[in-house]
Amino acid sequence: MRELSYPKNKINVLLLEKVDKIAFDLFKEEGYNVESLDGSLSEKDLIKKIKDVSILGIRSKTIISEKVIKSANKLLAIGAFCIGTNQIKFESCNDSGIVVFNAPYSNTRSVVEIVIAQIINLMRKIVIKSNKMHSGVWRKDSLDSFEIRNKVIGIVGYGNIGSQLSVISEALGMKVLYYDIVDKLSIGNAKKCKSLNDLLKNSDIVSLHVDGKKSNTNLISDKEFSIMKEKSILVNYSRGNVVDIDSLIKNIKSKKLMGAALDVFPEEPSNNKEKFKSKVKGIEEIILSPHIGGSTKEAQKNIGSYVPDKIIDFINSGNTSSSVNFPKLSLPEQSDSHRLIHIHKNQPGVMLKINKIISEYNINIKGQYLKTNEEIGYVITDIDSVYNKEVVKSLKNIPATLKLRVLY
Numbered sequence: 001m002r003e004l005s006y007p008k009n010k011i012n013v014l015l016l017e018k019v020d021k022i023a024f025d026l027f028k029e030e031g032y033n034v035e036s037l038d039g040s041l042s043e044k045d046l047i048k049k050i051k052d053v054s055i056l057g058i059r060s061k062t063i064i065s066e067k068v069i070k071s072a073n074k075l076l077a078i079g080a081f082c083i084g085t086n087q088i089k090f091e092s093c094n095d096s097g098i099v100v101f102n103a104p105y106s107n108t109r110s111v112v113e114i115v116i117a118q119i120i121n122l123m124r125k126i127v128i129k130s131n132k133m134h135s136g137v138w139r140k141d142s143l144d145s146f147e148i149r150n151k152v153i154g155i156v157g158y159g160n161i162g163s164q165l166s167v168i169s170e171a172l173g174m175k176v177l178y179y180d181i182v183d184k185l186s187i188g189n190a191k192k193c194k195s196l197n198d199l200l201k202n203s204d205i206v207s208l209h210v211d212g213k214k215s216n217t218n219l220i221s222d223k224e225f226s227i228m229k230e231k232s233i234l235v236n237y238s239r240g241n242v243v244d245i246d247s248l249i250k251n252i253k254s255k256k257l258m259g260a261a262l263d264v265f266p267e268e269p270s271n272n273k274e275k276f277k278s279k280v281k282g283i284e285e286i287i288l289s290p291h292i293g294g295s296t297k298e299a300q301k302n303i304g305s306y307v308p309d310k311i312i313d314f315i316n317s318g319n320t321s322s323s324v325n326f327p328k329l330s331l332p333e334q335s336d337s338h339r340l341i342h343i344h345k346n347q348p349g350v351m352l353k354i355n356k357i358i359s360e361y362n363i364n365i366k367g368q369y370l371k372t373n374e375e376i377g378y379v380i381t382d383i384d385s386v387y388n389k390e391v392v393k394s395l396k397n398i399p400a401t402l403k404l405r406v407l408y
């Protein structure tokens with residue numbers, strides 16, 4: 001039976017965007033062929049490169065388009081070594097039975113720490129004063145400099161990052177308001193706002209921690225800025241599309257806003273050699289950082305091992321419980337058995353067809369579980385007898401089949 005399962009030394013892993021070396025080592029230890037590149041690849045280059053790749057590791061810069069997926073004949077899994085996954089075309093991954101994993105919590109703390117740092121930077125004008133000193137100007141004053149204690153921070157998006165920021169802000173003596181489209185339990189003394197407007201009009205500091213989905217594009221634009229308090233500040237460490245940059249610039253220039261800190265931009269260079277182009281350049285009230293919210297050694301180490309662990313477990317046991325797009329399923333390993341995984345479009349009757357074929361070949365099922373989401377049906381079947389290529393072929397030929405894997 002084992003010869004029907006895919007040999008590990010034929011599994012090619014391609015890691016892009018300088019994923020932590022731990023990931024390289026973990027895949028290598030597993031017996032896979034691993035190639036790691038420093039930058040991301042353009043669609044054209046990725047299409048060429050992906051043909052023989054079974055596992056692809058990316059961060060936030062690599063765009064996984066429909067064309068890329070269509071050229072990926074052998075791709076089983078994509079590991080997003082980051083939190084956000086809107087760079088990946090999920091419809092295409094689902095149509096090809098490709099599972100996607102990410103690292104939802106590994107850099108949460110890192111983002112929270114830098115956000116706090118930037119809030120203090122903005123409230124004390126540290127960057128402006130530092131720039132002046134570098135050009136020989138000594139400006140000792142307390143003009144527009146404030147403590148953060150007792151200030152109101154409005155957190156938009158109360159997910160992993162937003163809720164941790166809430167805890168630390170409160171520990172520093174700030175009052176916390178939050179708004180989320182989903183009903184979220186308030187942590188500590190944080191107060192839930194009924195609407196985004198409610199939060200905006202009552203916050204001294206607005207910090208954005210929503211996801212970058214299309215409907216969040218320009219979430220903060222002219223109308224929202226007009227509702228914000230005079231001399232408030234804005235921090236965006238979420239996604240670049242969330243803030244309308246032209247509108248932000250207008251509101252900084254008119255002094256409605258005292259300052260802003262941005263880590264993410266509508267267009268970002270795809271590697272360190274490319275130039276950063278943006279209208280915010282040269283406006284010293286806006287502190288800029290190059291999408292480094294989650295970029296600490298600690299976070300990269302966490303992510304570097306979290307994602308490969310999940311992918312290797314998926315390859316070896318079929319466990320999809322931490323996947324982003326697949327039905328979540330995990331079955332304990334059974335001794336003296338073989339495991340088959342059938343991935344199909346979620347349509348009625350597929351399970352019946354799978355079991356009809358298995359019974360026709362007189363094979364006994366030791367354990368079986370089907371889980372579906374809107375798009376995909378995922379079946380793990382443990383059987384006790386040795387079986388042949390014919391069964392595998394028949395299972396593959398069931399209409400609606402996306403992938404069939406023989407694990408052990």
Ligand code: NAI
Nearest residue numbers: 083084157158159160161180181209210211237238293294
């Ligand atoms: P999460 O998914 O745990 O939380 C996002 C929250 O935003 C959810 O609770 C969701 O219901 C809420 N939300 C979505 N749209 C909303 C809207 N229009 N109004 C109010 N709430 C809304 O995500 P997590 O882990 O907290 O990450 C947040 C953001 O931070 C993501 O966009 C992620 O890509 C970004 N990020 C940026 C990093 C950086 O280096 N700058 C590093 C890590 C994450």
